[in-house]
Amino acid sequence: MASNPGRRAALVDAGVEVLAREGARGLTFRAVDAEAGVPVGTASNYFSGRDDLLRQIDARVHERLTPDPEVIAGLMTRPKDRSLVAAFMHDLLARATRDRTGYLALLELRLEATRRPDLRTAYTKSVRADLEEGMEFHRTAGLPGGDETVAVLYLAMLGLLLEHLTLPDALTGVLPGVDVPGGLVDRIVATVVPEEQ
Structure with missing residues (x-):
């Protein structure tokens, strides 16, 4: 897994945006990459899978709120x-x-x-x-x-x-x-x- 904390945070925040706008079905690594404005495949380097991304979104939204x-x-x-x-x-x-x-x-x-x-x-x-x-x-x-x-x-x-x-x-x-x-x-x-x- 990639370890750039700033990039990971940006990807998680992009995931929050995608999840809120598109719902869980629309939450794909490709959609997160597009929302974050990073090359395709970047999110897959930062999260072990969709469940990992969802857990990190949960933690991030709690921080934001x-x-x-x-x-x-x-x-x-x-x-x-x-x-x-x-x-x-x-x-x-x-x-x-x-x-x-x-x-x-x-x-x-x-x-x-x-x-x-x-x-x-x-x-x-x-x-x-x-x-x-x-x-x-x-x-x-x-x-x-x-x-x-x-x-x-x-x-x-x-x-x-x-x-x-x-x-x-x-x-x-x-x-x-x-x-x-x-x-x-x-x-x-x-x-x-x-x-x-």
Whole structure:
């Protein structure tokens, strides 16, 4: 395998673009090479196979969508209440919207994982680790609610992000007077997160 880290990163990012745009069926080494603007055959020198590329795309997209530590630090200066949870959920929405391609690639990975047992195992581990990390962060930060609150927030936000990034008009007007998607984030938090006592 070739070991130029910059070239590998560029190929993985090109893979993210192809996966988001073309789906898993369109994710070929040739398509990645074309997206990265490199000679045909380059990607095959960097990845042992399609599963290797998919795993590296998963890791890269998680990096791209990771919260900015400075944003988190700034938010953590606020009171540990429901409004802070809402701010974190708005940050999640903003990150997914800014890197729509990355989030769509994650959704494509989910679909591909239903067809590829090895990918399903790796992707399940990745998603589960994210959820457990979110629960630990919530507990450590002293935010209202517990692990169940985080799990339900996760599921609700996953649904909101799916609709917002794929069929945004499907949610428009569903709740009259509620802004889409920001107002829906506030409704989710108000419904799921217990009031401060």
